[in-house]
């Protein structure tokens with residue numbers, strides 16, 4: 001076997017360890033009893049450390065050096081294999097394994113406390129844990145090394161090639177267009193009617209979500225749907241990509257869009273070419289590209305009039321109190337631009353403003369301009385500035401998201417990148433499939449899913465995010481298609497067209 005084959009064999013074990021880690025993490029967030037938390041933190045720390053040590057081992061260094069020579073003139077996949085593992089090797093070589101293991105343990109513990117603190121709306125309970133996580137993340141950035149800002153070392157983990165400067169530019173530009181647009185809608189538009197109030201049993205909502213997942217092509221023989229505090233998708237290995245969701249008894253829409261969102265992530269994973277299994281290329285091109293797939297199904301499809309033309313009857317069959325509503329009524333209700341406290345419930349006009357706020361705060365934390373103890377106050381100030389509202393408690397403010405407790409600084413911008421890429425991909429798909437919306441109305445998503453599989457899913461992490469976007473749409477990251485799409489749709493919903 002040549003060097004490339006040796007490398008492939010060597011990284012397989014890392015992939016399998018990640019599979020075990022993922023299963024333990026999935027269980028932690030869905031079924032684990034409270035008292036199992038401390039032991040689970042140890043187990044996760046140990047597993048992560050084993051994978052980590054293998055990633056930065058001297059053996060890996062030798063294999064990469066040999067494989068690099070062999071990769072010249074090899075297949076695109078083999079070249080990507082070397083590129084991706086060299087990236088991880090170089091990035092983490094400077095991080096001591098003891099530090100890394102402690103970091104994983106600290107985050108696992110912090111996440112458990114966050115869940116309790118959020119339920120009790122008790123920021124002081126969470127504060128020391130978050131402070132410890134922030135300190136360790138800043139130290140991590142120092143170990144990895146960076147140019148200009150420690151944030152650049154962190155965001156690279158989620159979006160290769162992205163920087164704080166570029167994000168400031170993209171997010172700032174969006175804010176400049178979206179704040180006045182929101183004002184145009186609220187001042188001059190006719191706001192949509194919300195769904196009539198009612199009680200929507202969780203059991204029926206779960207069944208409806210299963211139907212939605214089936215409609216878009218999620219393979220239940222290769223996955224499952226469970227409950228969790230914060231919805232997520234997790235790949236355990238080939239043939240096992242799981243989604244979770246949460247439910248509100250007074251409104252069936254958040255769970256439905258949660259299911260479509262996580263379903264979009266899962267379709268990406270389920271569509272990765274089998275020959276990439278266990279290679280390290282069997283994931284999304286980046287978190288932003290991954291998010292584009294969840295946004296595609298949640299927003300571009302799920303919040304379209306075409307979707308509601310066929311999905312209305314499925315909702316009404318389970319919830320008779322909504323029988324009077326037309327497809328247009330559902331579509332309008334699903335596209336209500338309204339400043340709210342909760343990011344995951346936000347509409348497409350205000351959503352990116354939630355991201356601007358988180359990006360600016362986390363940049364300040366990482367660059368050392370903001371102390372954790374001042375975070376709730378600064379959060380509320382930014383909410384007032386961008387959305388004109390102040391959360392009544394920290395549960396609906398600074399404690400609402402899991403990311404920081406898990407040490408995922410630099411993650412939030414992926415959501416906005418996903419919104420932008422989703423609009424770019426939809427634009428390209430409509431060019432390639434002129435009957436796109438007719439297919440959606442007849443709930444025949446197979447040709448659309450096939451297009452995504454062919455253009456995006458099957459490649460996994462073989463291409464870098466900007467290169468993939470360029471190959472699929474003819475250009476790199478651009479906010480234009482998103483702004484055009486969101487303005488066109490919301491003007492139609494608000495009778496401003």
Ligand code: ZN
Pocket residue numbers: 261265291294
């Ligand atoms: Zn997502």
